[in-house]
Amino acid sequence: MTAVVLGIETSCDETGVGVVRLSGDGAAGTKVTLLADEIASSVDEHVRFGGVVPEVASRAHLQAMVPTVRRALAVAGVAPSDVDAVAVTAGPGLAGALLVGAAAAKAYAAAWDVPLYGVNHLAAHVAVDTLEHGPLPPALALLVSGGHSSLLQVSSLTQPLEPLGATIDDAAGEAFDKVARLLGLGFPGGPFIDNVARAGGDPASIRFPRGLSGPLDPPYDFSFSGLKTAVARHVEALARAGSIVPVADVAAAFQEAVVDVLTAKAIRAATDRGIETLLIGGGVAANSRLRAVAQQRCDAAGVRLRVPRPRLCTDNGAMVAALGAHLLAAGAPASQFEFPADPGLPITTSLVS
Ligand code: KG4
Numbered sequence: 200m201t202a203v204v205l206g207i208e209t210s211c212d213e214t215g216v217g218v219v220r221l222s223g224d225g226a227a228g229t230k231v232t233l234l235a236d237e238i239a240s241s242v243d244e245h246v247r248f249g250g251v252v253p254e255v256a257s258r259a260h261l262q263a264m265v266p267t268v269r270r271a272l273a274v275a276g277v278a279p280s281d282v283d284a285v286a287v288t289a290g291p292g293l294a295g296a297l298l299v300g301a302a303a304a305k306a307y308a309a310a311w312d313v314p315l316y317g318v319n320h321l322a323a324h325v326a327v328d329t330l331e332h333g334p335l336p337p338a339l340a341l342l343v344s345g346g347h348s349s350l351l352q353v354s355s356l357t358q359p360l361e362p363l364g365a366t367i368d369d370a371a372g373e374a375f376d377k378v379a380r381l382l383g384l385g386f387p388g389g390p391f392i393d394n395v396a397r398a399g400g401d402p403a404s405i406r407f408p409r410g411l412s413g414p415l416d417p418p419y420d421f422s423f424s425g426l427k428t429a430v431a432r433h434v435e436a437l438a439r440a441g442s443i444v445p446v447a448d449v450a451a452a453f454q455e456a457v458v459d460v461l462t463a464k465a466i467r468a469a470t471d472r473g474i475e476t477l478l479i480g481g482g483v484a485a486n487s488r489l490r491a492v493a494q495q496r497c498d499a500a501g502v503r504l505r506v507p508r509p510r511l512c513t514d515n516g517a518m519v520a521a522l523g524a525h526l527l528a529a530g531a532p533a534s535q536f537e538f539p540a541d542p543g544l545p546i547t548t549s550l551v552s
Pocket residue numbers: 211343344345346347371372373375376387388389390393481482483484485486487512513514
């Protein structure tokens with residue numbers, strides 16, 4: 200089987216359009232190749248608000264959609280008549296933003312007379328890894344983004360993901376964004392904290408708390424709101440004492456606390472369950488310290504680590520196209536055209552019917 204799949208992602212502030220080529224026999228031989236990964240971001244329009252403004256994001260998606268699809272097709276070197284299926288993020292995400300992507304995907308699928316797959320954004324963050332590292336064996340997935348932090352068991356990309364644990368308060372990316380704001384760094388905060396910490400922060404300079412890491416705490420759940428408060432208290436105390444805030448050290452120590460907890464819990468879940476592969480996905484998986492510590496600890500625990508390159512970790516259309524291609528290869532039934540965009544789509548739904 201060979202097929203071209205176009206994927207559309209609009210759950211937050213990136214209008215992502217990816218094109219992939221599926222080849223192989225639909226089983227272990229399935230190969231999904233990236234042909235184009237075009238992104239139009241409205242992030243600059245949100246910076247002065249310190250967070251994504253849903254209405255602004257929706258309007259930006261509307262403006263960017265058609266040009267981004269055209270660009271992706273041109274880069275991929277495929278004509279609209281070459282597209283065999285369209286996939287789109289059905290949820291979770293911002294309601295208005297999702298709606299723009301879903302409406303566009305329905306229009307393209309109807310115009311081109313091809314099947315449409317409404318997929319789960321989180322499952323797509325897992326599927327994207329196959330573009331770089333090939334077929335995925337059963338794995339433990341750590342998904343860390345601006346809206347989610349979850350540990351999931353993945354038996355197959357076309358089966359529902361099984362949740363093992365999640366954050367009970369802030370998502371990891373949200374904590375990065377809030378702490379960056381506190382330190383006067385830019386938005387979104389993750390890349391700024393990553394860079395500042397790497398440029399000379401001492402991760403051992405301050406010992407910030409590791410949430411839910413006691414012996415009686417739930418082993419696979421996360422909590423980052425206490426950490427964020429501890430950073431705020433630390434910075435306030437320095438300001439009260441008239442001391443200069445050592446931004447790089449605070450950033451590095453905060454990042455270390457997040458990375459320590461994420462990697463410890465993920466590797467524990469993998470070893471507890473006898474799962475040999477750990478996959479890390481979502482925007483926070485772009486973090487250089489998380490990637491380095493995860494590699495060290497996976498090597499020590501005998502767990503194989505898979506992390507997509509940073510550009511594929513943050514939101515993009517290629518991940519949606521990749522999941523669509525795997526569903527098409529597996530013979531999954533296409534979604535009904537009436538499917539709604541669902542801001543709260545549960546992780547157990549990879550494909551909406
Ligand atoms: O997956 P994503 O692009 O969008 C959501 O689905 O939320 O993730 C965005 C999040 C933001 O919170 C951003 O600060 C964080 O990913 N992020 C990072 C890095 N790059 C992006 N966090 C830490 N280090 C990074 N290098």
